[in-house]
Amino acid sequence: MRHRSPLLLLLPAAALPLLIGWAIGATAAPPAAAPASGPQAASAVSQALGAALRADAPAALAALKHAPAEQFQGKDADFRQCMLERHERKVPPPVVAATAAAPRDAFATQVLGIYQRYWWHAVREPQRRGELERTLKAELAAAIGEPAPGDGEEAFEALYAKLDARLRESGLHPLQGRTPPLYDLFLWGGQEQRDYTVALPGGVAQPVEVFVMDGWISRGWSHYTACGKTGAAGWVKPEGLYAVRESYGDLQGEDFKVSFLGHEAQHFADLARWPKLPPWRLEYRAKLVELAQADSSREKLLDRFYRAQDDDLDHPHPYANKRVLTDAAKALGLGADADLRKTDPAALRRVAAEALLADTRKLESEPAGTYAEPAKGEAKPLAQPQAKPTDKPAGKP
Numbered sequence: 001m002r003h004r005s006p007l008l009l010l011l012p013a014a015a016l017p018l019l020i021g022w023a024i025g026a027t028a029a030p031p032a033a034a035p036a037s038g039p040q041a042a043s044a045v046s047q048a049l050g051a052a053l054r055a056d057a058p059a060a061l062a063a064l065k066h067a068p069a070e071q072f073q074g075k076d077a078d079f080r081q082c083m084l085e086r087h088e089r090k091v092p093p094p095v096v097a098a099t100a101a102a103p104r105d106a107f108a109t110q111v112l113g114i115y116q117r118y119w120w121h122a123v124r125e126p127q128r129r130g131e132l133e134r135t136l137k138a139e140l141a142a143a144i145g146e147p148a149p150g151d152g153e154e155a156f157e158a159l160y161a162k163l164d165a166r167l168r169e170s171g172l173h174p175l176q177g178r179t180p181p182l183y184d185l186f187l188w189g190g191q192e193q194r195d196y197t198v199a200l201p202g203g204v205a206q207p208v209e210v211f212v213m214d215g216w217i218s219r220g221w222s223h224y225t226a227c228g229k230t231g232a233a234g235w236v237k238p239e240g241l242y243a244v245r246e247s248y249g250d251l252q253g254e255d256f257k258v259s260f261l262g263h264e265a266q267h268f269a270d271l272a273r274w275p276k277l278p279p280w281r282l283e284y285r286a287k288l289v290e291l292a293q294a295d296s297s298r299e300k301l302l303d304r305f306y307r308a309q310d311d312d313l314d315h316p317h318p319y320a321n322k323r324v325l326t327d328a329a330k331a332l333g334l335g336a337d338a339d340l341r342k343t344d345p346a347a348l349r350r351v352a353a354e355a356l357l358a359d360t361r362k363l364e365s366e367p368a369g370t371y372a373e374p375a376k377g378e379a380k381p382l383a384q385p386q387a388k389p390t391d392k393p394a395g396k397p
Helices: 039-053 057-066 074-087 106-122 126-143 153-168 221-225 254-273 279-293 298-307 316-331 345-364
Strands: 003-008 018-024 173-179 182-200 204-219 230-237 240-244
Touching (some): 039 298, 106 126, 106 204, 126 153, 279 298
Antiparallel strands (some): 003 018, 173 182, 182 204
C-alpha cells in the first residue's frame, strides 16, 4: 500500500521555496500483491517513518529493531535492511542518487556527497548540527574554490546561488535552502509545465502553474534518511507549484488533486495575502483543505496525520497534523483520543472546511502588518514577528 506523509515547509537558506509535499512510497500506481508484515513490524515501519520526518535516525532504528525481524516482509523488510545498513555504521555510506542512475556530472556528484555526509551526521547527532552546518558551508564553498562564507543566511544564499549556476550549466535544476530542521538539496533533470485552476474551500478558484519534475538526483534529506520511502513530492514558489511526477502516477488521483494541488494551492493563495505566516500556520491551513476535500484518500490522509504528530513548532508538519486532528475531534464533539478514521466522512469534511474559514476570519481580524506586508505608504511595524517564508528567485531554478 502506498502512503503519503505530511507536507513539508522549505524556507530560504533559511528558506527554500515554500512548502513541500512529501510522499511515502515510490509511485502512485497500485502495487502488486505482496506478503503483509506482522503487526509489530508494520507499527515499527510507521514509527520509523515518523522519526525520519523528524530527522531522528536513532529513534527510527530503535523502532525497527524493537520489532521481531521475521515479521518484516517484502518492501518493509527491504526498508528495514536499508535503514540498518545506512544508519547503523561508523562512517557515512557511499553517495547514492535518488534514482537508480547516478549523476553523470562530476560536480553534481561532489555536491550531492557533501550534502549526504551532512545529513547522515545531522540525523544521528542533533546536538552537533551547528558544527555540521559550518562544515557543510565550508565544503560547498571549497567545491567552487571559495573560502567558507561568513555568518548569517545571506552569505550562504550568495554561495549556493553560485553553486546553482554551476549545476545549471550541466542542464540540471537545483534547489537549496532549509527544510526544517536541516539544510536541503533538491536536484533534478527534467521539467514540464501545466496550467490548472484549483477549487478551494470558501468558493476560491485559485489559478496555478504546475511544473512537473522528473530525472531525480536528490529529493532531499527526508528521502535520503528514509531510504527513499519518503521524499519531496512538491512545493510552492512564487511562479507556481512544483510536483514530483513519480509521486502522483497519471496526475488524476486524489493524491495529486487533493493532497498536492489542493494543499499547495492553499499555500499559494495564503502567501499572496499573508506572506509572513509562520510555517506551522501555513501547514495547518493546507492540511485542513486536504481533510475538507479528501474522499477516496481520506483514510490514507488520516493515517499520515496520525503517524507524525509533534508539539514542537520547529517541526511544522507534525505540529500541524496534531493540531488539525485535535481541532477536528473537538468540532465533532469527540474526545482527544477519538479515531477520526471511524467518523462520518461528510461531517469530517464539513468541520475541516469550517475550521479553515474560521482561521481565515481570525487572520483577517489581525492588525495590519501582522502577517501581510504593509500597504504602500503605510508605516512598517517596528517588530517583524516572522521572516517572509519565500525564497529569492535569483538563487532558484
